Amino acid sequence: MSVPDVDSVAKALVDVLKKTQDKSWTTFAPDELALLLSAFSPTHPSSLHSKAYIVLSAFCQRRRVEASTLEEGTQAICKTFEIPVSSRIADTEEREVVAGLAFLAALFDVDHLSASAIFQHDGLVESVMDALDLFPKSRNVEISVAHLLGRAAGQKACRALLGKDHRNWLEWKSRQKDDPELRAAAAVAMVKLAKGSNLDAAEVGGPAEQSMDDSELAGLMKGLVLDSRETSSLADAVEGLAYLSTNPSVKEMLSRDTAFLSKLFSLVPRRKGAPAPSLEDVAGSPLYGIVVIIANLCSYRPRLSPEEAQMAKLRRMAKASKSAGGSQAKEPEEDPLDNDDRVQERGRRILQAGAMEALTSAVRATDSRAVRSLVGKAILSLVEDKDNRENVLQAGGAKALTTIIQGILPPPNSSDVNRSPQLEASDFEPIQALAKLAITAAPVQVFGPNEGAIYDAIRPFALMVTHPNANLLQRFEAMMALTNLSSQSPEAATRIARAEGLMNKVELLMLEDHTLVRRAATELVCNLVAGCEEIFNKWGGEKNSASKSKLQVLLALCDVDDLPTRLAASGALASLTASPEACASLVELQNERHRVLSILGQLVDPTVVSRPPGDDDDEEGEAELQSDHGLVHRGIVCLRNFFFGIENKAAQLEIAAESNRVGVVRALVLAVKNCAQNTSSPILRPAAEALKWLLEHGVEIPV
Numbered sequence: 001m002s003v004p005d006v007d008s009v010a011k012a013l014v015d016v017l018k019k020t021q022d023k024s025w026t027t028f029a030p031d032e033l034a035l036l037l038s039a040f041s042p043t044h045p046s047s048l049h050s051k052a053y054i055v056l057s058a059f060c061q062r063r064r065v066e067a068s069t070l071e072e073g074t075q076a077i078c079k080t081f082e083i084p085v086s087s088r089i090a091d092t093e094e095r096e097v098v099a100g101l102a103f104l105a106a107l108f109d110v111d112h113l114s115a116s117a118i119f120q121h122d123g124l125v126e127s128v129m130d131a132l133d134l135f136p137k138s139r140n141v142e143i144s145v146a147h148l149l150g151r152a153a154g155q156k157a158c159r160a161l162l163g164k165d166h167r168n169w170l171e172w173k174s175r176q177k178d179d180p181e182l183r184a185a186a187a188v189a190m191v192k193l194a195k196g197s198n199l200d201a202a203e204v205g206g207p208a209e210q211s212m213d214d215s216e217l218a219g220l221m222k223g224l225v226l227d228s229r230e231t232s233s234l235a236d237a238v239e240g241l242a243y244l245s246t247n248p249s250v251k252e253m254l255s256r257d258t259a260f261l262s263k264l265f266s267l268v269p270r271r272k273g274a275p276a277p278s279l280e281d282v283a284g285s286p287l288y289g290i291v292v293i294i295a296n297l298c299s300y301r302p303r304l305s306p307e308e309a310q311m312a313k314l315r316r317m318a319k320a321s322k323s324a325g326g327s328q329a330k331e332p333e334e335d336p337l338d339n340d341d342r343v344q345e346r347g348r349r350i351l352q353a354g355a356m357e358a359l360t361s362a363v364r365a366t367d368s369r370a371v372r373s374l375v376g377k378a379i380l381s382l383v384e385d386k387d388n389r390e391n392v393l394q395a396g397g398a399k400a401l402t403t404i405i406q407g408i409l410p411p412p413n414s415s416d417v418n419r420s421p422q423l424e425a426s427d428f429e430p431i432q433a434l435a436k437l438a439i440t441a442a443p444v445q446v447f448g449p450n451e452g453a454i455y456d457a458i459r460p461f462a463l464m465v466t467h468p469n470a471n472l473l474q475r476f477e478a479m480m481a482l483t484n485l486s487s488q489s490p491e492a493a494t495r496i497a498r499a500e501g502l503m504n505k506v507e508l509l510m511l512e513d514h515t516l517v518r519r520a521a522t523e524l525v526c527n528l529v530a531g532c533e534e535i536f537n538k539w540g541g542e543k544n545s546a547s548k549s550k551l552q553v554l555l556a557l558c559d560v561d562d563l564p565t566r567l568a569a570s571g572a573l574a575s576l577t578a579s580p581e582a583c584a585s586l587v588e589l590q591n592e593r594h595r596v597l598s599i600l601g602q603l604v605d606p607t608v609v610s611r612p613p614g615d616d617d618d619e620e621g622e623a624e625l626q627s628d629h630g631l632v633h634r635g636i637v638c639l640r641n642f643f644f645g646i647e648n649k650a651a652q653l654e655i656a657a658e659s660n661r662v663g664v665v666r667a668l669v670l671a672v673k674n675c676a677q678n679t680s681s682p683i684l685r686p687a688a689e690a691l692k693w694l695l696e697h698g699v700e701i702p703v
Contacts, residue, residue, distance in 0.1 A: 006048055009039060013051045020058045027080060028059075037084055040102040041095070042140050053106065060111040070113070077114035081107065085118055090127040094138055097131045101144035108151035116155045125161050132169070143182050146173060150189035150236075159196050167193065174220065184224045184236035191217055191240045218250045222260050234267065238286035238293070245296040248337035255297050255346040261353035264290055268358045269365045288371050291362050294355050295378040298347040301338060303473070344385050351388055356395035363400040372404045376430030383436045393437060398446045401434040402453065405460050423469055431460045432474050438481035443488045454488055455495055461485070462499035465506065472517055475509065479520040486527040493531030496524075503528075503535070510553060515562050522557055522568040529572045536575065540582030548585040551576065555589065559599050563628055570603050570634035577638050583645030587655065597655070598662050600642065603635025605667035632671055633683050639664065640686040643693040656697035665691070665699055 016032050019025050028036065039052035060077055067073030081103075088100030107115040118124065128145055135141045149166060152158035170193070173186035217240065224237035244250045254260060267286055336342070359375045366372070379397055382388050392398075408427050434457065437446050447453035464470045464478035482502075486493040497503060509521035528535040539550045554576075557569035576582040590596040601609035606627060639659075646652050659665055668687050675681040695701050 006045060009035065009044070010048055010051055013039060013048070013055055017051070017055050017058060020055065020062060033080070033084060037081075037088065037103045038095075038099040040106045041099050042102060042143055043098070049106075053110065056106060057110050060107075060114070064111075074111075074113045074117055077111060078117050081114070082118050082121060086121055086124055086127070089124065089131065092134065094135050094141065097135065098138075098140045098144050101128065101131070101141070101148050105144065105148040105151045108148075108154070112151075112155055115151070116158050119152050119155075119158050120161065129165065129169075139179065139182065142173065143179075143185055146170065146182060146185035146189055147236075150185060150192055150239075153189050153193035153196055156196065159193060162193060174217075180224060180227070181233040181236070184221070184233040184240070187217060187220055188236045188240040188243075191243045195243050195246075214244050214247045214250055215253065218244045218247075218253060222254065222257065226260060226263055235286045235289070238264070238267070238289035242289040242292035242296070245293045248335040248342075251297050251346060252337055252342070254293070255349045258353055261350060261355070264293065265354045265358035268361045270357070270361050287362060287366060288368070288374070290358065291371055291374045291378065294350065294359060295374050295381065297350055298343060298355075298378060298381040300340060300343050300381060300384060301334070343381070347382050347385055347388060351382065351391050356382070356392055356397060360396040360400040363403050367407065369407060372407060373426055373429070376401060376404045376433060377426065380429045380433035380436070383433050386440060389437055389440055393441060393445060398434060398437055401430045401437075402447075402456070404430040405434065406456075409460060409463070423463075423467060425469060425471075428464055428467075428470055428474050431464050432477055435461060435464065435474075435477040435481040438484055439477060443485055443492075451489070451491070454485055454492055458482065458485060458492070458495050458499055462496070462502040465509075466501045472512075472514060475505075476514075476517045476520050479506065479509070479517075479524045483520065483524045483527050486524065486531055490531050490533075493528050494534065497528050497532045497535045503538075507550070507553070510557065515565070518557075518560075519562055519565040519568065522554075522565050522572070525554075526568040526572040526575075530575045536579070539572070540576035540585065541579045543581040543584055547582070548588065551582060551585050552589055555586075555596060555599050558603060559595075563631075566603070567628070567630050567634065570631060570638060573600075574634045574637040574641070577641030577645060580645045580647055583642050584647070586642055587646060587648070587651050590655065590658070594658075596642075597659055597664055600635055600638050601659070601662060601664035601667050603631045603638070604664070604671055605632070608666045608670065609663040636668065636671060636683050636687045636690065639668070640690040640693075643690055652697055656694050656699050659694060660699045665694055665701065668694075669702055 012032075012035050016028070016036065019032075036052060036055055039055075040049055059080075063076040063080075064073040067076055085100050085104050085107075088096045089104070091097050091100070104115060104118060107118070128148065131141050132145060149162065149170060153162065167190070170186045170190045173182055174190055176183060221237040221240040221244065224233055225241070241250075241254070245254060268290055355378075359378055363372055363375055379392060379401060383392055383397070408423070408430070434446075438457065438461075443454050447457060461478045461482050465475050465482070470478075482496050486496050506521045506524055509517055510525065512518045512521070525535070525539070529539055530536075533541075538547060539554075540547050551573075554569045554573050558566055558573065560566060577586070586596050598610055602611075643652075643655065646655060668691050671683060672687050672691070675684050675687075678684075691701055
């Protein structure tokens with residue numbers, strides 16, 4: 001039988017692909033199906049495999065879209081491929097056997113559900129192993145079998161069909177040194193089979209599978225990366241290391257090998273503007289595996305809440321007890337190689353080796369959401385260490401994160417923009433990483449001189465504050481980032497204030513029990529009050545019950561025991577008291593609750609101003625309210641503005657008398673005396689003006 005040349009096969013595949021795009025197309029003609037089944041053979045170049053992957057993917061996607069259920073789609077794909085694949089693998093001609101094995105391995109890459117169903121077909125696994133006996137010296141058969149077993153080992157239902165004979169064969173081939181490509185393929189299959197079997201055993205509380213040591217396998221894979229020139233063996237070795245790099249000892253070994261890291265990172269295309277690999281390149285490319293390795297090397301243990309930590313402990317104890325046959329078992333200890341200090345060291349080592357350049361290049365090299373999501377996860381781990389953030393920025397980390405985020409969120413002009421996107425927990429990782437960068441660096445350093453990039457960052461940060469799937473830490477960091485952006489310009493502050501649902505959520509978070517979250521929300525409001533006219537009006541520039549309630553919240557936050565929160569709340573009040581409407585609301589609050597003057601006076605001097613009514617017995621709170629120069633300045637400005645903003649004559653006299661009674665006058669006098677030697681102090685003028693106002697309204701000022 002004549003074998004068509006590669007160019008003819010490639011042209012025929014392009015024609016088949018065009019047909020799959022036609023709405024009237026139903027299925028492959030017999031010659032088209034035969035062509036596709038043979039196109040993945042290892043004797044063909046990778047360029048042909050790429051075209052075949054596109055055709056196969058287009059067909060499977062079409063069947064999935066047409067099907068009403070997942071199972072129906074799987075059955076439709078199996079109906080097309082199951083018989084021709086099974087018959088080829090059971091054939092007595094080597095070329096047909098190799099074609100069947102290679103095609104089924106490729107189908108696992110494109111649609112693992114249908115591939116798993118075909119693999120579980122009666123007699124297929126036996127036919128795979130029979131092929132090794134039928135062609136004992138065929139390199140192509142052995143490589144194809146190793147690749148197929150590796151793909152099957154990644155699926156639980158298929159792993160159950162792989163027994164001791166399969167494991168022994170894979171281990172034998174992974175130890176031979178004559179064929180690096182076969183060695184890599186067999187070793188990857190062993191790794192996936194061992195890791196998967198251990199997970200299966202853990203689910204049922206059974207014993208873990210004993211196999212080659214992870215370090216030994218990792219050393220084998222590492223050597224293949226360093227020495228191999230074969231693309232397929234490189235891809236296999238990288239895939240194996242992606243699995244193995246979850247082991248803390250393997251992480252340490254890989255992170256300390258500079259030569260290996262340099263070779264690994266060099267596999268990522270670096271040329272800016274290089275064409276992005278499409279789906280056909282992903283299956284045979286090591287790019288995804290490289291990013292997995294980087295993410296694993298720098299990943300921290302999950303931060304668990306106390307409740308989550310307790311539940312995890314109970315689960316570990318239950319599994320340990322079950323595996324010990326019901327006897328009391330000691331809880332397994334966490335590996336010290338995975339503690340935060342060791343992870344931090346690994347992160348710094350791989351950054352020095354060029355990990356960040358590899359990650360940013362990966363974002364340029366592909367539009368694969370899976371790859372980009374992992375890049376976001378890796379960068380989030382790296383920027384956890386503040387010392388790394390400058391290096392991340394210099395390597396283009398902020399731009400890479402922005403690109404990833406743009407791929408996650410619908411565009412601003414989309415009809416979905418006003419609806420909360422369906423985001424998974426992993427979707428917030430690149431946003432959180434960008435927020436960390438925006439917290440510790442000036443907006444221009446992070447986003448560049450183009451203000452448009454700063455404005456574009458507002459939406460994802462606001463979404464991370466408001467989205468129900470974001471956690472409290474993410475909300476905190478998003479508010480910190482927005483606070484930094486709001487100081488860039490009035491336009492930035494106004495855009496932040498107008499972000500849908502943001503201000504309502506921030507107001508709720510100002511009442512949060514968690515000190516840091518409450519502080520971040522208050523600091524954001526302080527910046528927006530000063531930078532955005534709309535927020536200024538809503539919080540005090542307009543006389544209504546809503547602004548009065550907001551002022552009451554700010555007053556209460558001026559009296560908490562967290563200094564930064566008091567500074568932010570009093571700073572917001574210092575701005576708002578420039579409005580007569582805000583001052584009128586404060587007069588009402590003073591008449592209703594008798595707390596305004598006491599709270600503002602305690603900002604100036606908590607030792608001479610009486611505690612607000614109801615707080616006199618709070619000795620602990622009284623002891624913790626300490627004086628601070630920033631509080632003194634803000635308190636004096638608030639009092640000065642408050643006094644001059646009262647327009648009602650009777651109210652002026654009442655406020656003056658009450659100020660004297662609670663000790664505000666004395667606090668102002670002491671503040672002026674403390675600055676007697678510093679005539680340039682910013683508090684002198686507002687304090688003197690406040691005292692003058694009090695004197696004009698019948699208060700005797702002590703000398």
